[in-house]
Amino acid sequence: MDRKEFLYLVGTGVAAITIGACLGGCKKTTTSPSAPTVNFSLNLADPANSALGTNGGYVYSQGVIVARTLSGAYIAVSQACTHQGVTVVYQGGSNGFYCSAHGSTFASSGAVTGGPASSNLKSYTTTLSGSTLHISG
Ligand code: FES
Numbered sequence: 055m056d057r058k059e060f061l062y063l064v065g066t067g068v069a070a071i072t073i074g075a076c077l078g079g080c081k082k083t084t085t086s087p088s089a090p091t092v093n094f095s096l097n098l099a100d101p102a103n104s105a106l107g108t109n110g111g112y113v114y115s116q117g118v119i120v121a122r123t124l125s126g127a128y129i130a131v132s133q134a135c136t137h138q139g140v141t142v143v144y145q146g147g148s149n150g151f152y153c154s155a156h157g158s159t160f161a162s163s164g165a166v167t168g169g170p171a172s173s174n175l176k177s178y179t180t181t182l183s184g185s186t187l188h189i190s191g
Pocket residue numbers: 135136137138139140153154155156157158169170171
């Protein structure tokens with residue numbers, strides 16, 4: 055084996071190891087935490103839910119973020135970002151949800167509008183009856 059053959063074999067080996075490591079370590083780390091199935095009510099007169107008395111406010115309950123849009127509608131989606139499970143916040147100005155961990159954004163329906171998340175947040179049905187807001191789905 056001459057020097058050129060030796061260097062070729064070493065180079066090929068290093069490339070194979072590097073590619074193998076990258077394939078294992080560079081794959082997308084997107085996870086989709088399972089969104090809860092819920093059926094509960096929030097008393098809007100309860101001080102714990104006072105944020106929902108203001109347009110743009112939101113609260114968390116049972117794995118769900120419940121928000122009041124700037125137009126006064128109630129919306130609810132799963133609170134765990136579908137990228138790596140960090141809790142999202144509601145942003146009234148854009149009427150959507152934002153994950154500060156890596157910047158994923160979601161529409162008010164929970165649909166992904168910006169990655170790295172690739173799965174939608176689960177959307178829940180909200181029904182207002184008097185001062186009771188029911189969330190299910
Ligand atoms: S956990 Fe990564 S964007 Fe939300």
